[in-house]
Amino acid sequence: LKEKRGVFVTLTKNGDLRGCIGHPLPTMPLVDAVIDAAISSATRDPRFPNVVEEELSKLKIEVSVLTLPEKIEVETPRDYPKHVEIGKHGLIIELGINKGLLLPQVPVEWNWDAEEFLSHACMKAGLMPDCWLREDVKISRFEAQIFSEESPGGRVVERALLQGDQEKTYKKTRKPCSGANP
Known part of the structure; x- marks a missing residue:
C-alpha cells in the first residue's frame, strides 16, 4: 500500500456511473492515491453533482490499480x-x-472491439473518433488489477475481465481480497 501506483476509483449507483476519477501515473503511495481518488470521484467529477450523505449506502465502489502506461x-x-487486447488493456490517447x-x-462492459475502443478513447479526449489514425497521436496502454464491491458496502472481490477472440462477454470472479497484494 505504500508503493507508488496509478489508481482510479469508480462509483456506481444502481449500475449507473456516479463518478470516476484517478491518477494514471504513480505520483503517490497507493493508499494515498485511493483516498484522493475516492474523494475526488465523489466530489470533483465534473459530469455529476457531488455525492450526498444519503447516497453513500447505495454506492458501489470499484478500485482499479494501474500498471505504468507504455x-x-x-x-x-x-x-x-x-x-490492443480487449479485457486486458486500458488506453490513453494524447494529441x-x-x-x-x-x-x-470499459470496452468489455460495452462490447466494443479494438477499433471502437480506440475511437471512444479519442472522444474521451475531446477529439474526433478517428484521431487514432493520425500519425501525430500518442497512444499508450496499461493494465489494471480491479477490486470491486459485490454490492454497496458488500464483500470486495478481485474482478477478472475475460475476452475471447470473437467473444464479447465478461464475468466476475469471486476471489476475496483479504491478503491480496495489488
Missing part, C-alpha cells in the same frame, strides 16, 4: 488495433493538449 509503437496507425483515458473494463 507507448504503443506501430509502423502505421492502422496497426493500433492489433496491439496536443487533449488527453483521454479509458479503463480496461
